Amino acid sequence: MFEKILSVKPEGTSILIIDAGDGSYRHLLSSYVQHRQQQQVSVSWVPCGQSADELPGTSGSSAGPIEQSDSSDQDWETAEDIGRQLEAALPLPGPPARLLVVRDASRLLHWLGPTALCRLIRRSCDRGHQVVLGVLEEAVPEEHLSQLRHYSTHVLSVEGAGRELTVSGTYRFKAGKVETATERVSLSADLVVTRVEPARPVPAVPAAARAAPAAPLAPGLTTFSLQLSETEKQSRDRLVLPYLRPEQGGGDSGPGTGQIFYQPDAADDWDEEDPDDDLDI
Amino acid sequence: MSSLQKLNDNSLKVHGTKPSLHSGQTIVSSGIPSLDHVIDGGIPLGSLVIIEEDQYGDYAHLVLSYFMSEAVCNWHRLLAASLDADPSKMILELPSPADGEVTAVRPPADAADQRMTIAWRYQGLPQQQAPAAGRFGQHYDLSRYIEKSAIDAMDISLWPEEEPPGNDYAAASDRLGSLLAACDRLASGAEPDTGPTVRRLAVRSLGSPLWSAPPERVVRACHLLRALLRVTGAVAMVTVPTHLWTDEALVARLRRCADISIGLESFQGTPAAESPAFSEYHGLVHVHRLSARNVLAARYPRHPDLAFKVRRKKFSVETLHLPPELSETASRSQEDDSAPARKGRPSAGCQAARPGAPLDF
Numbered sequence: 001m002f003e004k005i006l007s008v009k010p011e012g013t014s015i016l017i018i019d020a021g022d023g024s025y026r027h028l029l030s031s032y033v034q035h036r037q038q039q040q041v042s043v044s045w046v047p048c049g050q051s052a053d054e055l056p057g058t059s060g061s062s063a064g065p066i067e068q069s070d071s072s073d074q075d076w077e078t079a080e081d082i083g084r085q086l087e088a089a090l091p092l093p094g095p096p097a098r099l100l101v102v103r104d105a106s107r108l109l110h111w112l113g114p115t116a117l118c119r120l121i122r123r124s125c126d127r128g129h130q131v132v133l134g135v136l137e138e139a140v141p142e143e144h145l146s147q148l149r150h151y152s153t154h155v156l157s158v159e160g161a162g163r164e165l166t167v168s169g170t171y172r173f174k175a176g177k178v179e180t181a182t183e184r185v186s187l188s189a190d191l192v193v194t195r196v197e198p199a200r201p202v203p204a205v206p207a208a209a210r211a212a213p214a215a216p217l218a219p220g221l222t223t224f225s226l227q228l229s230e231t232e233k234q235s236r237d238r239l240v241l242p243y244l245r246p247e248q249g250g251g252d253s254g255p256g257t258g259q260i261f262y263q264p265d266a267a268d269d270w271d272e273e274d275p276d277d278d279l280d281i
Numbered sequence: 282m283s284s285l286q287k288l289n290d291n292s293l294k295v296h297g298t299k300p301s302l303h304s305g306q307t308i309v310s311s312g313i314p315s316l317d318h319v320i321d322g323g324i325p326l327g328s329l330v331i332i333e334e335d336q337y338g339d340y341a342h343l344v345l346s347y348f349m350s351e352a353v354c355n356w357h358r359l360l361a362a363s364l365d366a367d368p369s370k371m372i373l374e375l376p377s378p379a380d381g382e383v384t385a386v387r388p389p390a391d392a393a394d395q396r397m398t399i400a401w402r403y404q405g406l407p408q409q410q411a412p413a414a415g416r417f418g419q420h421y422d423l424s425r426y427i428e429k430s431a432i433d434a435m436d437i438s439l440w441p442e443e444e445p446p447g448n449d450y451a452a453a454s455d456r457l458g459s460l461l462a463a464c465d466r467l468a469s470g471a472e473p474d475t476g477p478t479v480r481r482l483a484v485r486s487l488g489s490p491l492w493s494a495p496p497e498r499v500v501r502a503c504h505l506l507r508a509l510l511r512v513t514g515a516v517a518m519v520t521v522p523t524h525l526w527t528d529e530a531l532v533a534r535l536r537r538c539a540d541i542s543i544g545l546e547s548f549q550g551t552p553a554a555e556s557p558a559f560s561e562y563h564g565l566v567h568v569h570r571l572s573a574r575n576v577l578a579a580r581y582p583r584h585p586d587l588a589f590k591v592r593r594k595k596f597s598v599e600t601l602h603l604p605p606e607l608s609e610t611a612s613r614s615q616e617d618d619s620a621p622a623r624k625g626r627p628s629a630g631c632q633a634a635r636p637g638a639p640l641d642f
């Protein structure tokens with residue numbers, strides 16, 4: 001599923017990457033941006049209150065007005081300043097499709113509120129461009145996060161540290177198809193996606209452990225014995241039920257093969273003849 | 282003539298309306314015949330319908346587009362409003378009627394009123410059939426859109442007229458006020474020359490994050506809108522993304538603000554989508570409130586579990602029923618849960634533990 005969003009046409013879509021707390025989403029974000037740059041897509045980084053030097057992978061990105069004005073990121077004084085910069089970051093409608101990257105949406109959410117970001121996503125997608133946002137789950141209220149999710153085409157939750165990430169995603173494709181998948185994504189040292197495989201689900205607790213046997217009662221509490229002693233358990237295990245076929249109990253070294261021994265008494269009419277022999281069918 | 286002649290029918294004969302069978306009020310179709318059946322025939326004039334959107338909003342917008350298509354097919358005046366989508370694109374993507382095309386020219390209301398010269402004894406009898414043009418409730422084909430030429434010939438207003446600027450930090454109340462003003466202009470405007478018609482208001486995603494309005498203001502706006510509809514006799518359908526609201530009490534207040542309140546829950550992206558029980562349906566319909574205007578009590582559907590499914594030519598709302606259980610091994614699943622026997626030795630107990638053992642019955 002993650003590979004699908006790398007391969008399908010991204011125009012008019014938006015990706016929201018939510019980090020569960022390790023800060024590892026930045027690798028995935030940078031990896032995706034690098035992947036798009038390799039496809040000759042021009043990338044714009046929206047100022048989020050950090051200088052452009054801190055952004056990995058910007059050395060290869062196309063120079064735009066955003067990177068040149070990184071020194072003004074630190075001169076924010078009012079929300080209007082940020083709003084103006086956000087407005088300037090919005091690409092004009094029409095081809096070629098651009099990729100708009102918001103590295104840390106949590107700061108923008110604190111300054112401007114979710115409406116401005118939702119509007120940015122909506123207007124960029126309407127103009128045929130793509131938006132990728134990264135956000136730390138703990139840094140924003142759940143209400144704002146749900147509003148961002150509402151406007152995002154694909155929502156990825158990232159866990160893990162380093163280059164091995166677990167990505168649980170909800171992917172919306174055209175024609176209203178929605179798919180969810182949890183995958184393990186491996187990134188190489190230069191942030192290229194090397195392996196994507198479905199995450200192995202956590203094995204369920206085995207039934208034997210779930211239904212733990214009751215703790216043995218202290219002797220003397222009851223007048224009758226509820227527990228089996230060791231010898232009794234062994235003899236119970238060795239018991240061969242009489243109705244099992246011989247091959248099921250084959251290889252058994254214990255005594256008995258499950259035969260039924262019947263002693264007819266005086267009132268029984270036991271003979272070996274088949275009573276249906278004289279039927280003429 | 283028989284003495285049981287029907288008196289002159291005083292109700293307004295407008296395209297796309299009919300008197301309700303149960304209450305006698307004039308009702309209009311929502312565009313989905315099976316939904317009309319659930320809401321007791323149709324939407325009474327002067328009512329506010331609130332559709333609570335599903336998770337991704339796709340099906341709620343589909344219901345709204347059926348509402349707008351019904352307006353266009355019956356030559357009703359329409360206002361299409363949204364901040365989440367471009368209203369001009371919304372009206373160009375309306376499903377076309379499944380049978381027949383939309384004609385831009387509206388036939389006059391009294392076309393059937395002709396003086397009979399031969400069968401003059403039948404002149405005074407009421408018409409047996411519905412008006413020839415503009416049917417009440419029809420099916421729409423999702424693969425075809427209504428022609429742009431037909432749309433241009435209709436009386437359709439849009440809100441907002443132009444895309445608001447990005448640095449639009451106007452207060453939320455301004456936007457809601459502007460929307461209500463546009464609704465007022467449409468609903469209170471003069472009647473067109475072709476005769477009386479129904480005014481329909483379609484608002485998509487009212488109260489979404491783009492409105493930056495707290496839910497209390499949205500509820501208040503709906504209240505004002507309903508008052509406006511009562512006075513003017515227009516009909517409004519509004520979709521609201523209530524799944525983004527955290528306060529359940531406000532959602533309940535919103536439902537009370539509406540005359541008809543319906544919630545949609547789709548199976549997209551949920552485990553229910555793969556469940557065999559819901560394989561025939563695309564989602565559930567929750568009827569929160571039905572119109573009880575001018576009647577003693579609303580008539581709720583007999584079965585509260587409703588589900589919808591979307592086909593290319595039909596959007597059907599029906600009672601949820603599980604598909605028949607055709608599997609023969611369904612009753613034998615408990616064998617698989619037992620612990621497998623150790624090889625060569627039966628396990629403790631008096632039952633054969635091997636699955637599929639021949640003595641199992």
